[in-house]
Amino acid sequence: MKKEFICPYCKRAVGWREVTPVRGHYAACFDENGVFFEAAYSDGMNYYYKSTTYECLKCNRNIKGAVLRYKKEQGND
Numbered sequence: 001m002k003k004e005f006i007c008p009y010c011k012r013a014v015g016w017r018e019v020t021p022v023r024g025h026y027a028a029c030f031d032e033n034g035v036f037f038e039a040a041y042s043d044g045m046n047y048y049y050k051s052t053t054y055e056c057l058k059c060n061r062n063i064k065g066a067v068l069r070y071k072k073e074q075g076n077d
């Protein structure tokens with residue numbers, strides 16, 4: 001059964017935001033008329049998952065520990 005995630009700070013059943021720093025670039029291409037026609041992310045985009053931060057969507061507090069615990073619990077179901 002799905003258990004709702006409860007923020008340890010605002011004590012509400014809320015969602016969270018995972019923010020992962022990346023290194024790379026985003027390229028947008030335009031033709032001779034200045035019309036956008038293509039966009040691409042660099043192949044070498046690096047995601048720094050170890051630096052991911054977790055923030056409550058309601059109170060914006062850092063809830064990394066609580067989210068990781070929650071995810072682990074869900075995974076054991």
Ligand SMILES: [Zn+2]
Pocket residue numbers: 007008009010011012014056057058059060061
């Ligand atoms: Zn909260």
